[in-house]
Amino acid sequence: MIPQLAVALHSHPRDDILRIMADRKNFSRYNMRCGILLHAEKGMARISELRLPDLDSRYLAITGSDLPAGNSFSFMGRTMPIIAKETISYPGQIVLALFAPDYESAELMMRQVHLSTEDIAQEEFDAELPDSLEYSWGEMDDNSEGRYREVSTEFSLTRIARGNRRLYTATAWMEGSNMHIEVPTQWTELIKESVERATGYPRRSIIVHLLPFTAKHDEFLLEPALLAAIAAAATIRSGVPCEIREETFFSRPTVDVRRKVLLDDESKPVYESAEMIVDQGAYAFVPEEYQRQAMTGLIPPYPLKGFRGTVRIAHSPSRPASFCGSLGYSEALASTEYHISRLAEIAGTTPNLYREAVEKEKRKFTDYIPGFDLDSQKECLKSVTKAASYDRKWSANTFQKSEFGLLGYLKGIGIASGAGIAGFSTTLSKEAGFSAMMTFTQKRNVTVNTSALSHQSTMKIWKKRIAERLVPDRPEGVMFLEPGPDTLDTGPDTLSRIVSSFTLQLESAAKKLAVLKDTEKLPVSLRFDAENTYYPCEFENSGYGAVACEIMIDKASMIPSVVGVWASFLFPSVLDRVSLENSIRRTIMMTLQENGMHIPLSFHIHIEISEEGTDDTISSVHQIARGLTLGALADALHQAAGDKAASLPISAEEINTAFGEEI
Amino acid sequence: MKIDCTIDGKTLTLSLNSDKPLSLILRENMGDDGAVNHCNGEMCGLCTVLVDGKAMLSCMVPAFEIRGKTVTTFDSFRRTRNMKDIEKAYESVGRYPCTECYASRSLIFESLIDEGITDPGEILKELSIVRCPCMDPEDEIMIVRRGIEIRRKRNVQRPQLA
Numbered sequence: 049m050i051p052q053l054a055v056a057l058h059s060h061p062r063d064d065i066l067r068i069m070a071d072r073k074n075f076s077r078y079n080m081r082c083g084i085l086l087h088a089e090k091g092m093a094r095i096s097e098l099r100l101p102d103l104d105s106r107y108l109a110i111t112g113s114d115l116p117a118g119n120s121f122s123f124m125g126r127t128m129p130i131i132a133k134e135t136i137s138y139p140g141q142i143v144l145a146l147f148a149p150d151y152e153s154a155e156l157m158m159r160q161v162h163l164s165t166e167d168i169a170q171e172e173f174d175a176e177l178p179d180s181l182e183y184s185w186g187e188m189d190d191n192s193e194g195r196y197r198e199v200s201t202e203f204s205l206t207r208i209a210r211g212n213r214r215l216y217t218a219t220a221w222m223e224g225s226n227m228h229i230e231v232p233t234q235w236t237e238l239i240k241e242s243v244e245r246a247t248g249y250p251r252r253s254i255i256v257h258l259l260p261f262t263a264k265h266d267e268f269l270l271e272p273a274l275l276a277a278i279a280a281a282a283t284i285r286s287g288v289p290c291e292i293r294e295e296t297f298f299s300r301p302t303v304d305v306r307r308k309v310l311l312d313d314e315s316k317p318v319y320e321s322a323e324m325i326v327d328q329g330a331y332a333f334v335p336e337e338y339q340r341q342a343m344t345g346l347i348p349p350y351p352l353k354g355f356r357g358t359v360r361i362a363h364s365p366s367r368p369a370s371f372c373g374s375l376g377y378s379e380a381l382a383s384t385e386y387h388i389s390r391l392a393e394i395a396g397t398t399p400n401l402y403r404e405a406v407e408k409e410k411r412k413f414t415d416y417i418p419g420f421d422l423d424s425q426k427e428c429l430k431s432v433t434k435a436a437s438y439d440r441k442w443s444a445n446t447f448q449k450s451e452f453g454l455l456g457y458l459k460g461i462g463i464a465s466g467a468g469i470a471g472f473s474t475t476l477s478k479e480a481g482f483s484a485m486m487t488f489t490q491k492r493n494v495t496v497n498t499s500a501l502s503h504q505s506t507m508k509i510w511k512k513r514i515a516e517r518l519v520p521d522r523p524e525g526v527m528f529l530e531p532g533p534d535t536l537d538t539g540p541d542t543l544s545r546i547v548s549s550f551t552l553q554l555e556s557a558a559k560k561l562a563v564l565k566d567t568e569k570l571p572v573s574l575r576f577d578a579e580n581t582y583y584p585c586e587f588e589n590s591g592y593g594a595v596a597c598e599i600m601i602d603k604a605s606m607i608p609s610v611v612g613v614w615a616s617f618l619f620p621s622v623l624d625r626v627s628l629e630n631s632i633r634r635t636i637m638m639t640l641q642e643n644g645m646h647i648p649l650s651f652h653i654h655i656e657i658s659e660e661g662t663d664d665t666i667s668s669v670h671q672i673a674r675g676l677t678l679g680a681l682a683d684a685l686h687q688a689a690g691d692k693a694a695s696l697p698i699s700a701e702e703i704n705t706a707f708g709e710e711i
Numbered sequence: 712m713k714i715d716c717t718i719d720g721k722t723l724t725l726s727l728n729s730d731k732p733l734s735l736i737l738r739e740n741m742g743d744d745g746a747v748n749h750c751n752g753e754m755c756g757l758c759t760v761l762v763d764g765k766a767m768l769s770c771m772v773p774a775f776e777i778r779g780k781t782v783t784t785f786d787s788f789r790r791t792r793n794m795k796d797i798e799k800a801y802e803s804v805g806r807y808p809c810t811e812c813y814a815s816r817s818l819i820f821e822s823l824i825d826e827g828i829t830d831p832g833e834i835l836k837e838l839s840i841v842r843c844p845c846m847d848p849e850d851e852i853m854i855v856r857r858g859i860e861i862r863r864k865r866n867v868q869r870p871q872l873a
Contacts, residue, residue, distance in 0.1 A: 150739070151735075151739065152728075212755075213748070213750035213753045213754075213755035213757070213842070214748055214750070214755065214757060214811070215738075215748055215749050215750070260810070262809060262810040262811040264809075264811070295750075626805045629805070630805075630806060630807055633806070633845075633846075633847065634809055634844075634845040634846075637844040637845060637846070637847060638844050638845070640844070641844040642844075647844070647847065647848065648848075649831065649832075649835060649848050651847055651848060651849070652847065652849055653847060
């Protein structure tokens, strides 16, 4: 209904910055402990020795054995140790937390800590992984007689694991029987659960104070919970407030997609198999949901007689991957779009014309996404093609490529189009049971009980829209209840679900309550799911888009630069065009830069946004914009550098090496 | 060592190590954890403050360099009329920095607007210290130019209003 709400986080940033930590206890730095962490340098190792210096009463060391209730962190059913105890699973894993009166003292003392490890065999390193997710229809024809042309394509994203150079703190203090935690987090209930598991402190006595944050890569989902648990344990042991300061870290999984397709005489795909292997690192969190989201993006939009899709989760001794704003859909969508462009290349036509030739008017209905009309998607594609002069540029690049000896033409333009989805799958929504409650009180006010309170600017829009339906003359009559022991868990703030999926649910609840308030005795409450469910499909399509991306590789330095990006999106309705456009721009810029692209002075993004004026499901702007940009970029890079640009992100050194090998 | 300086309008005498970075002084001694980052000199650009009106990376400014100077963080700057000019420029151009770099970018914009810099090369050079990829170069130049226009207009209007 209001997809641009998904950008509200960024629309009025000052609101978030202005949010002062009003509830924080006013303690001085002189009566608290400051903690830093010791991280393992390499993974797949056994701790042979962890030697600590003599620590007086001003210092406190927390190891895996010092957590009062247990050294275990759980996220949606999957667990990992908070602090590595005997074995280290991945480089960067927390081995020790050291608290001191100030950070300088902690750092000086940490220099005297000695950690020695010994490697362990691969066999000893095991992780709990789900079975491969398979989805298919039709039977693959035998091609032994060579009736079809067999084509294979590969799409690959290399792991990105790095610190974001952004410091944040997790602070714990006790006040009476309550444990207070102050931390930036995307899921307050996870903080409570982690502290409870580590310290044994009852969840009802844990109060979470939220610090402002911007989670561009979901970096505030897992790690703040680990830090909060350690800080709480340190507070219990030391009896004074404890704070841990840490740099944010984000990790994107390694993704490999291999496709095999059988083409008929007209180069139209007839049978296809796609296998996606995702390395989520040492521990896999919500891997089943990743598989469902990835499968949704993996299913191609063109008709096929037979299709077999497989999504396999792998693991390696590397840092566990967080959601990274997509949970697999963006990557899979990018791989599908990249694959279509490769098929077009084989067919000897522009990817745009090839799409028109192979795609029908409607998509096939599957268990993952319904059979929707492709008209809107095609409109976006047409618009982008025209704005970017795509066909002309694609043809010029292709023809000139052959004229330019060993180095190639080094220019490329790519295109991608697709539909958006929102939030979690139907299966996960039902399993997790995230909810909220809306009450129409006797004083004719509306109260909303939810843990989704981090988006100040979005909450203003929610209040306005709820008031329109329930208390039209008194917008101040809509209140979001302060977080407390009885707050309902609305789930993590990922995949823009709080502002996309949850907004729709709030609206729907307000509509129902508008009827109930006149028919039932007040107060009347309505408890509702935080996420919509789309039986019989896992997801609903919502919002469409197309992105074209033009790149150029500098002949001397081999630095890949983006010349321009053209994007066209169609959403059910648009309320705040400026915010929506800003959000799309940021997602495009971020995707380009994190994949190694240089942004020159002349760079421009041309965006066109249209609205359907319907009440359809809201899509996650980040997921669709990220997936399409990634697909278009991979396609452009392939035209510029051919098979030498095997995966993203890419650097000038890698391109140089690839060309050097050929010479 | 003892350092006399003015931070956010407060005249202070701080007793600290002479080489302690300003970003850590602000975080640890002034309790400004939210808007000022400390990346230990890794040039994240998210620790920008105004030192005597000029935008600087606070993690690169040692304590002894702020002696006798005026430091303005975003926390106090956001309440000024100059910030209103920048907000108007954002609104006019239709682009906003993201929440993460909003404080730093706004302070750099202020420094550029205050100095009246309109050269695209210089604007981008100054803004390149913020690594956050949320804005494209064209928009940054437009915001600075628009900000200068708004500031000039305000400065011209002020005597008339008085």
